Amino acid sequence: MMLSPGQPETLPLGQTGTETFLDPLNMECRSVPAELEDGEERARCVRVPALSREEKRRRRRATAKYRSAHATRERIRVVAFNVAFAELRKLLPTLPPDKKLSKIEILRLAICYISYLNHVLDV
Known part of the structure; x- marks a missing residue:
């Protein structure tokens, strides 16, 4: 009209x-x-x-306050993730014990160690 x-x-x-x-x-x-x-x-x-729902979400995420809060949450998440890997690393036997391992090496070693422990229990 x-x-x-x-x-x-x-x-x-x-x-x-x-x-x-x-x-x-x-x-x-x-x-x-x-x-x-x-x-x-x-x-x-x-x-x-x-505005569509997606466009509203995109605009809200573009604010400095939102980005700052998101970055803070992400840093906290990464720190917790690294602490979890450090704790897992302490439980795995390696020679030398203080050898620095990457995250993928820690996971692979954990898999091998768990399968070894299962084998010991089965015998």
């Missing part, structure tokens, strides 16, 4: 605002300044598609 700039907005029965027209179309109304011929500005309503 297009209205000329000077025409008052009339709505069908029971409708109270522009959003009632736009909801079925998944649209929202945003006011933007519109310059009139004599140089004055007046707000006019422009129909733009409402």
